[in-house]
Amino acid sequence: MKNVFYYNTKIGKMGIEENGAAITRVFFLTKESQREVAKKEETILLKEAIKEINEYLDGKRNSFDLPLSPEGTEFQKKVWDALKEIPCGETRSYGEIAKIIGNEKASRAVGMANNKNPIMLIIPCHRVIGANGKLVGYAGGLDIKEKLLNLEKNYENSKNKIF
Template structure:
């Protein structure tokens, strides 16, 4: 059984889900929750929300949470690369593809970013186009821009 709880933040309502061991999802809406999830705040969710609010206020540069995203092996490899992008930095899709071991997999990296179930905590907002432009984001480009502004990128 998973638990989901919704929090008001400076970038809007955020839903965070945990499975008793770690964080499994983050959503930018209260209209969609993962299957088999009960709406209930737990200590783990409260801690995740606390760390998220600290990040959004510029007081935190990294997260200390057990993240348990579900996906394909390639997606998980991409998400591991994303977690290595330092606060205040960005990489292009091409650079992430190379770091994931397949320099020609730019589109696949884009799809893995799109399917990142734990945005912000797994910082897919730090991935930009090769030309330096902001490209796609589950929460919308406005939120991506806000997150990058918090990090002063």
């Protein structure tokens, strides 16, 4: 059985779901995003996840140390693994991700996998931009994507923070 709990954050109300061993989903709360399959219970793992997310949003963390278990196809998992390798404060295009995973003609498929990322923020799909450098698609909206990217640029520009 999966457990889910909902939290208010600086960027909106979010749900975090886990399967007893790993985080399976992080999402913005909407009527459509709530599932009946998860039991609403705050577990130790969910408490650790929101702690790390809040530290990230407060500029005190630039990476996450949580067990993850995203559900998806092998192709999607390959894309999501590539997303985790994008350093904080940097971006990649869909085409660059396609090349990284060894399928340079799959930029549209990479975009679809990016769109299906079940563990937003922690698997940093917000770091993927259009080939022209413009911000494109994000489940939380482009304004949130821009805020996250600016937050990460501030990490890189700050010499006084300890990560």
